[in-house]
Amino acid sequence: MTQAGSGLSRRALIGLGLGAAAAGVAVGAGAGSAAGVAVGRARQQETAASVYDFFGIHQAGITTPVQDHMHFAAFDMMARTTRDDLIELLQDWSYAASRMTQGLDVSATGAVGGSPQAPPDDTGEALGLSASGLTITFGFGPTLFETVEGEDRYGIAARQPASLAALPPFLGDDLDPAASGGDLCVQACADDPQVAVHAVRNLSRIAFGRARLRWSQLGFGRTSRTTSDQETPRNLFGYKDGTANILADDTDALDAWVWASETNWMAGGTYLVARKIAMLVETWDRVRLAEQDRIVGRDKAEGAPLSGGDEFAAPDFSATVDGTDAIDPDSHVRLAHPETNDGIRILRRGYNYVDGNDALGRLDAGLFFLSFQRDPQQFVTLQKRLSTDLMLEYVRHIGSGVWAVPPGAEPGSYVGAPLFA
């Protein structure tokens, strides 16, 4: 079943991918459709809009400056699919991602350049929109390598990273299987939600007959920063979140804590943990300010640690006020802090979410936590430490997943190619 192109074989798509990478946006701007309309969205691209390469040593969307919006999607491979199906899906996805991230339609004929007698390759809702900083990041879940029944569907079980395993249960978990796991994941981030949604929708369409969307999540209001000129945003508890995040230019920290140490097919890759964390905002909002500050360990106004200084001051966990710890030992900032966890750090890249409300009128809202680390154990260690977190009373982990994020694709190749070499 050829969904990705009408009249284009998958191999041809990959061939075009090479051309698209080499020629950049000129591919879209140069081609013309039957109707005389320039194909692709590049022609209306604002010069100020950010455009990130899809190809590279690492995948984009990890150290890329955090965009404003996210559509995250988890997919399951369909029954009776083969190793070739998986490879071709990754090839088709890589080609489509290499185009969409440049502000182009999903294929050369796109939304309006194909035959009027065929369904368009591209669904069209991003026509006229710029690349909007779109990044598309792919990940491989433990079940892709070996199903829970122990089946090696794609002949890759022997290459499953030792550190890639389902996360252990944590105190306070209330996981919904319908918002957890997945053989594959796609993180699409952009400054325009319509561009991120367009990416996931078209990747889902391309996957038709091979992989099926398992669950997906929209997010807004990034809750971290990855560059020092980004202001620290606030989560739905009203507190700054991500002050001490690993920044994109801190190459030492990235090497120490984010990029995988493997020298095999994962070299240049990383591991992604997603946690959908429902926040009981109505309950939180009834807590007095001083207690909110105590739980977080920072002040609400500036995000400064309660031991003093400004937002970026290092917390002093030994500081006391009137004989009491300035920062509560069970505060969130202390338990999550590297100092409490043998120096362990992670790169966070989460978003706020609101999915409407429940029958009692409470907002169905929270944090879609995303972190990248060289080993999922970093997250496991931190999350176990948070078992006495004062904040635990006000949050519920309702979704969870872990994926190996392979290195970036080389131009003309596809994400994950070294895994199948």
Next chain:
Amino acid sequence: MTQAGSGLSRRALIGLGLGAAAAGVAVGAGAGSAAGVAVGRARQQETAASVYDFFGIHQAGITTPVQDHMHFAAFDMMARTTRDDLIELLQDWSYAASRMTQGLDVSATGAVGGSPQAPPDDTGEALGLSASGLTITFGFGPTLFETVEGEDRYGIAARQPASLAALPPFLGDDLDPAASGGDLCVQACADDPQVAVHAVRNLSRIAFGRARLRWSQLGFGRTSRTTSDQETPRNLFGYKDGTANILADDTDALDAWVWASETNWMAGGTYLVARKIAMLVETWDRVRLAEQDRIVGRDKAEGAPLSGGDEFAAPDFSATVDGTDAIDPDSHVRLAHPETNDGIRILRRGYNYVDGNDALGRLDAGLFFLSFQRDPQQFVTLQKRLSTDLMLEYVRHIGSGVWAVPPGAEPGSYVGAPLFA
């Protein structure tokens, strides 16, 4: 129960509302919290950010240039609430809206300026964000005037507008009561979703004990335009939507079709219809381009009517190509066009939505349709005409509501005051 302010009576809040309106953003910038931090978000307001008055002849959020994001919420009054409860809720809401739309916290003490021993008035997630063009628009549903059991809870049944009644059933309706109706509605639109969410959350909090959130919906990618310099956006079928919308500067059309003709408490008001329209995007995406164009009646690339010309050319429903109608008689554009409907027009202000996906991997996505009209019968007439719409096969109306939108509040007063005079 006083949720809106710690130590502030509701009457005092209204008094402050006057001051806030007169002094504008200076209220926030001038006051200081106990911690020496300027209260309110205005201090970090970008000068380029749009700020719209809450007070005025008409409510904001109708002819205001359509913002990028929406959080819409419907509320039900709680059991055993009185006329005074309703009035005070509207007063508290008006005060809060008058502040938040200026980029200020919900009250003078706000998120961090109150007593540390009390819960903050403001939930804080919009601290540091600009007004972001926020508008908050309130509406009164038929059930506010008289319950379905015929009860006149607030002594306003006699003043219910003759044209405000539950919408009749339409062909293809598949309405979910949990996404329909509501005694009150709040349309919060902003260029930053976090600002819109903050507004609904804080209004919901203020309503505590008086009204309860019934349902709410987030939307993005406005599907209409209200000023001639806004580009026409695309809906999730990939087509431009809202080309022929009533524009904010077309005062003749606004007077003829949008502003209510009543000379009573509704003078300067309008009527709002909301329809949550699920779009079967996967099915649509399998339709050949020529057929998509035929269903819509416009071409996908430019949004031009199939009778020729550019996007803004008037459709010519008598034009033929090879003896066939250029625009199908059952196309969406023809059936919804004023020419087919005795000149009837409405002001549309809808948004795209994506609420994740269903168990089969299909996106739970569509259009949150919003229209303003002087009489809901305008919408009823158009929607009945659409009973033979070719597009009907690809959409399901799953949510619905109608509300009287009272005129704007006078400075120092509150939305709906003339209803209770």
